Amino acid sequence: MYKPIEIDREKLTIMGVQFPDRETLENIASSIGSCMFEGFxxxxxxxEIIRDYVTDKITLTQVIE
Structure with a gap:
């Protein structure tokens, strides 16, 4: 069942995780939302892991680990 997550567009946070800008927040929120309809x-x-990967703080190898 789909359960909404906390998104604060003024503070640029998703579930309390800070994002560097609104565009990144919106893109990730949209991606997470789509995945949630599939059961994620x-x-x-x-x-945090998704944010760090998208903002190049970690590599795909690190995500997999």
Missing amino acids: EPSKKTV
Whole structure:
């Protein structure tokens, strides 16, 4: 069942995870939302990992690990 997640567009956060800009936040929120309709249940940690990957703080290899 789909369960909404907390998105604060003024503070640029998803589930309390800070994003560098609104465009990145919106893109990731949209991607997470699409995945949630397929059964993905995000946690704060998975949101952090996605943010770090998209902003080039970690590599795909690190994501997989």
